[in-house]
Amino acid sequence: MFRSASVIVTLMISVALAQTAQPQAHSPTQSDEDIARIVGYSMTRGGALTFLETLTDTIGGRITGSPEDRAAAELILKTLKDAGIDSAHLEEYDLASTWRHGPATGEVISPVKRALIIGSYGWVPGTPGPIEVPVTDFGSVGGDRDPLPARVRGAAIIVDLRSNGSSSTYVGARAIIARRLAQAGASAMFIVSDKPDRMVYTSAFGFYPRAPLPVISIASADAAFLRRLLAHGDVRVRLNVQNSFPGPGKERNVVADIKGSDPSEMVLLCAHFDSWDAAQGANDNGAGVAAVLEAARIFKLLRIQPKHTIRFVFFSGEEQLSNGSRAYVEQHKDELDKIRAVFNVDSGAHPPLGFAIHGRQDMEAISKVLLKPLAPLGADRVFLDADFDSDQETFIVAGLPIYSLRVEPGDYDSRHHTIIDTFERVDPRMLAIHTAVMAVAGYSFANAEQRPGRRLSPAEVQDLLKRTGLEQLYQLEYSAEKPN
Ligand SMILES: [Zn+2]
DSSP: OOOOHHHHHHHHHHHHHHHHHSOOOOOOOHHHHHHHHHHHHHHHSOHHHHHHHHIIIIIOOOOTTSHHHHHHHHHHHHHHHHTTOTTOEEEEEEEEEEEEOOOEEEEEEESSOEEEOEEEOTTOOOOSSSEEEEEEEEEEOOSTTSOOOSOOTTOEEEEEOTTSSSHHHHHHHHHHHHHHHHHTTOSEEEEEOOOSTTOOOOOOTTTTTOOSSOEEEEOHHHHHHHHHHHTTSOOEEEEEEOOEEEEEEEEEEEEEEEOOSSTTSEEEEEEEOOOOSSSOOIIIIIHHHHHHHHHHHHHHHTTOOOSSEEEEEEESOHHHHSHHHHHHHHHTGGGGGGEEEEEEOOSOSSOEEEEEOTTOGGGHHHHHHHTGGGGGGTOOEEEOOOOOSSTHHHHHHTTOOEEEEEEOOTTHHHHTTSTTOOGGGSOHHHHHHHHHHHHHHHHHHHHOSSOSOOOOOHHHHHHHHHHTTOHHHHHHHHTSOOOO
16 A cells, blocks of 8 residues: 555645644653652552441441541551551540430321431430420521520420521521520420431531530421421320430541651641441541542652652541541641641542632632642632531631632532441542542642742631631631530
8 A cells, every 4th residue: 555645745744733733742740750650549559449448347437436436547547557657646635525326216106106217416415215295396497596486395396497508507507596496495406307318417517515405307208297297286206315425535636747858848638537327437538538548658659759748637526526627726736837738628539620718819829820730630620619517617717728629519418427428339430539639739739839828817817707608607616615
């Protein structure tokens, strides 16, 4: 087979055109090579998935202050040490209040007999043994100042917060209404679950260190059933919630460093390892822990030394009042100024989009530049909006540049704190990508010429909280008993 001269000339011209249209290829820099190796290992080693399986199947749900949570701290520590990260250690702090999750049962006893699907919220008291009480419907609650219904004293009150705005408003309203109902003498508060398939929900946000009355999640179908019965007359239920408060306790964070060639500054990569016990705490937040831990192992394995130190911090106590991160900031207050940036992952292993910078407009432009290496992973976007629903809140309050991983939501909300937060629902490919995203973000910020932003003064933090609408939640959380 041969080609005519004209075809060859045409080919040569098109090759020349193609070359001018393409960006100039450059030989890879050290940074390009490091990032390629980090991403390659994240995607091929399977280390995060293996760790997550061990965490979820051998330990399972990990309530703060429980033996399971202690075991999780030991497992994280041992895994880091086994990888040769000798700096790994535990940092203990005091927990003002521990809680034991007992069984919770409920049934209608009048006008019919029927079992109810319920589950206890966290850090709420039990009932004084089995109690038989009337049911009152508060109905759909629009705000925390709505007038209380007439018959509250001695009753179990159905409160439906499902359409109550953002999660911040929801959490704030929930705690305030619980307090008002307790003051009015209610026996229990039923919160209508917003989960599908008759699932119930749990949380301690707004209730730690101790809720003022038993707060119980009731499946939406079961609440609807109670409300239909109430439309025809009085309804009574029997409740038996057997929670207890053993008293103050101890918890631990796990901390490990990959030391930089210039350790005068550092970048933090963080995830919380405590969880609820309805299932295995796989997506919230075993996945985040597995990604951050595997990122640390990859730096060690590939012998990549960043310019500044990358510190890996695994918090306990997030689900109560971000106790672990608050203890960390207190215990490390003398070195907070060394922190260039804090990266927190508590999003579930869904497709990553980028990072939220919580209202820090001053960091927007530089963050876009420093997150550029994450563009091929689809994770280089910068989100300005702010929230207060994980350990990032501690670092917002400390005035530090804080980045929270943002993901496509997927079914995160339906799994969140329910019986289906299990290992087999975590997407192994997304877990590997999260590992790469956290490691590359840490590498990029630790090696950057400049810091992404300065530390805000306490007055500037207050201004930021006001500007981003987080002031009410801040007051709710920071007026509660200090974690240590
Ligand atoms: Zn979480």
